[in-house]
Amino acid sequence: MSVTHCLFLKFKPDSEVTREAKAKTFLDLLGLKENCVHPDTGKPYMLSIKGGIDNSVEEGGNKGMTHGFVMEFASQKDRNYYIHDDPHHLRLESQIRALMEDGVAVDFTPTIFYDWASPDTNGAKANGKK
Template sequence: MKAVTLICGFLCLVCLNACFDREASNTPEIPKYLKTEKTQKLKKLRHIVLLKFKETATQADIYKVEQAFAELPSLIEQIREFEWGLNNSPENLNKGYTHGFLLTFDNEKDRNLYLPHPDHKAFGKILQPILDDVLVVDYWTNTN
């Protein structure tokens, strides 16, 4: 009976120790299925661009920028997905940014080819005269 009690006590200590070790590290255990090569290939590199225009920008100027940006996917093969839209959040936290653009790339190499691409640079020349500010965030998608 003492042996059973000792074994049960030992197993409880091992389990408690494992729980405390995981909590202490604050790092959740990553399931093996998230580490597979197949899952890595499913991740996408997102490139978010938020635009804030000068008060002097006309609707015609802004329309020209919208059209030029929307044309980039047909000119730059590295862009896998593209979408854009106008802010309509009721929270009023947009800080003057009115336009959001989302570009998707397969990898950082493709994104890095897009940035200095001549068509991207040409777009920048259309945008620059009416641009008040721009905010860009890139991230890898996480689906867990």
């Protein structure tokens, strides 16, 4: 089953991070779709990526996040490789961390709303691990 990876970022103020640095970061993030290649096939494995600046209607609903990105992977295995091992992602992640004040990542499998094996009352998995 596919996995959707959502990334929400709060960049440092413009006085600390230039627009050019942010623009390069956005282009680099969007470029991950072509630059992240599967270690066995040598082909890109990210199915899609899109992102943009927050334009929430409800004031404060974004919890301070300024930008959002959504990536789709064919499987948990591909998503896990991306998060833990992909050199392009890991290099960009360290660059982004230097520019951001805060961030949130949420991953999900479409149509799976509960992990019935979890002892949590809401069925959520701790840290995405069983």
